[in-house]
Amino acid sequence: MTSDRSTEFAGKTVLVTGAGKGIGHATALLMAERGARVIALSRSTADLAGLKDAIGCETICADLADANAAREAARSARPVDLLVNCAGIAELQPFLDTTADKFDLTMAVNVRAALIVAQECARSMIERGVKGAIVNVSSLSATVGLPMHAAYCASKGALDAMTRVMAVELGVHGIRVNTVNPVVTLTPMAEKAWGDPAKSQPMLARIPLQRFVQPLEVARTIAYLLGDDSSMVNGVSLAVDGGFQAG
Structure with missing residues (x-):
């Protein structure tokens, strides 16, 4: 017997950054x-035009590398109940050749963009008394060193650490x-x-499962963390790795 999830997030507004491709795109489709x-x-x-045609969503075009643009975009999206910070880049360089600019x-x-967007969305949730969720x-x-990924690994480790602080400070709200x-x-x-x-x-x-992850599989995990089924899950880094860390 399968449950009907078509109304799981009815009445909720979710902002998905990085929604144009990959995990963000799959998450936007699934949440709709x-x-x-x-x-x-x-x-x-x-990418936004294609997504709007597919699900009729609202769209915001912004380059989150610009701090002011990130804040303005987040403010224009308010009020939201749920946030998925999915925007990300990977600049591949050997450690010894990693440039300060990259x-x-x-x-x-x-x-930084995740920080700024989450600040604006969380303020909106607190002002409205919304018991929201952020992924x-x-x-x-974040926990495994990969060649050519010095900047990327550093950024994901920082994101995990910041998330734990967010969970502690925002959990009281x-x-x-x-x-x-x-x-x-x-x-x-x-x-x-x-x-x-x-x-x-x-x-x-x-x-161990001998394959890489599909974007939809990550999107389903994100939906779990946003939904009521995970109502006591806070401050967790949830691996979707096919058993990589178990080996």
Whole structure:
């Protein structure tokens, strides 16, 4: 017997950043399917147009690398009940060649933007007395060192640490904050990093389920963390890794 989840998030508004592609796109589609009013944020107008055609969502185009643009975008989305911080970039460079500019850009998009957007959304939830939920999309890279990923791993470790502080400070207002930490997910960004079989095969060999993650599988985990089924889950980094960390 399967339950009907089409009204699970009815009456709720969710802001999804990085909604144009990959995990963010899958999450926007899934949340709409489950009854939420979706506000999709991306820096790509073409991606947003396609998403709007698919689910009739509201859209905001902004480059979250710009702190002022990130804050303005978050303010324009208010009021929201749920937030998914999914926007992220990966600049691949060897550690010894990692530039300050690429490191700063990665931290700006993957961490600072999540901070700013969550600040605005959480203030709105608190003002309205909403018992909301925030999911920051992190990565297994928060705890595992990967070659060529110095800036990316640093940013995801920082995102996990910030999430724990958010959970402690916002929890007293009834706002739950968690991260979802997938292993390699088959998104356009992942193709850039893992498209070479010489790189992907050693990683696959460490995953007991012998495959990478699909965006929808991560989206379903995000929906769980946003929903009532996880009402006592707060401050958790939830791995979606096929058993990678168990080995």
